[in-house]
Amino acid sequence: MQNYLAAAIERMIFISLELPFYLFTLNSLKLLPALIFFILAHFASAQVADMETDAEPIGGIHRLALYYYDIEFTPEQRALLDSVNVELAFSVSDSGVAKLENVNGVQNRAIRDSLFAQQSIPPFKPAMQNGIPKPSLYFMRFQYPTYAVNHPHKIFPYVHRKPFYVDDFDTVSISNRRLDVLIGGVMNQFVGKPTRYLALGGGMKIDLTYTTGSDVSLGMSMSFYGNKLREEYPISGSEEQNTHPPTLLIGLTVGRWLSDFHLQFEMAYAIQNVVSPDNDENQDLVQFTGFSPGVVLNRPVRFGKRRVVNSFGVTALEKHALNLHLGARYLVFDFDSATGAMLEFGIGYRLTSRRIDYYRLNEGYYR
Secondary structure, eight states, X not given: OHHHHHHHHHHHHHHHHXXXXXXXXXXHHHHHHHHHHHHHHHHHHHHHHHOEEOOEETTOHHHHHHHHHTOOOOHHHHHHHTXXXXXXXXXXXXXXXXXXXXXXXXXXXXXXXXXXXXXSOOOEEOEEETTEEEOEEEEEEEOOOOOOOOOSSTTOOOOOSSOOBGGGEEEEEEXXXXXXXXXXXXXXXXXXXXXXXXXXXXXXXXXXXXXXXXXXXXXXXXXXXXXXXXXXXXXXXXOOOOSSOEEEEEEEEEEEEETTEEXXXXXXXXXXXXXXXXXXXXXXXXXXXXEEEEEEEEEEEEEEEEEEEEETTEEEEEEEEEEEXXXXXXXXXXXXXXXXXXXXXXXXXXXXXXXXXXXXXXXXXXX
């Protein structure tokens, strides 16, 4: 009995000592979820406070790159972009609106203008700091692909999908340098001594001229005339003279463009065949030779649209014109009776080609 009583007293003392610990443990278990939530919330708040994200295009960088790949550059501009790292710098507002601010790696003005002219840049996700959107910068670096085009004429590596004309340009810079080809018919009349022997005649004229940036032209000229023989030249021999003695002038030209007029000075080697060789008649050639200075005034009158062409890797503007010209020459032959002046009037076709330094087409051209 005494042993049982002692054991009961010992058990009561143990319970009285351990009870506070059990109560504290039970309450701790009840508060554990709240404690864990408080710790996680504090950790997440600290992460958000320190979190900063950069701006990025919606849909990815590939969508933004495709937007600039879609620009139609000329073959010359494509060649300038070959293996070039193009870097675009954008400013992005806190609402995600992007604006191209700078282009690095490209010096060509036309290419830069085409890049800056692009509108409706794809929207961005704005940069974030402390959960708040803020303005920022975004940089993109890329290269334009190089296309290998199989074409039977390798000197024309690129052909536009359709022809375009000067009206299709949004921006264009045309060089003052030009190449002119002129071919036409002429009527001529000798003045002075030759009028006794030669009547009114006609022929053709071909000019090839190159104009520098200062509007000075250099070139070559060839003129061919046939005038009816009124009276035979007083030459020795009984050979039959040509009924229309041909006169040929081949020489060099120098001139200048004065607004719509072209003043041209010529110095030519002159030949006039009086008697043609004939083996059957045992007849030898009789020919007058000499030189001929002259002056010609041209007035082109344009017709048709000015078309853009690509030849030998050069983009140029072609112009077609009806060419009117007046000319005066003095022919100095080694036969005095054939020496004298000549007046001429001509109508011809002039093809002008002027190089295009750079251009940008209207958006409507691609529709």
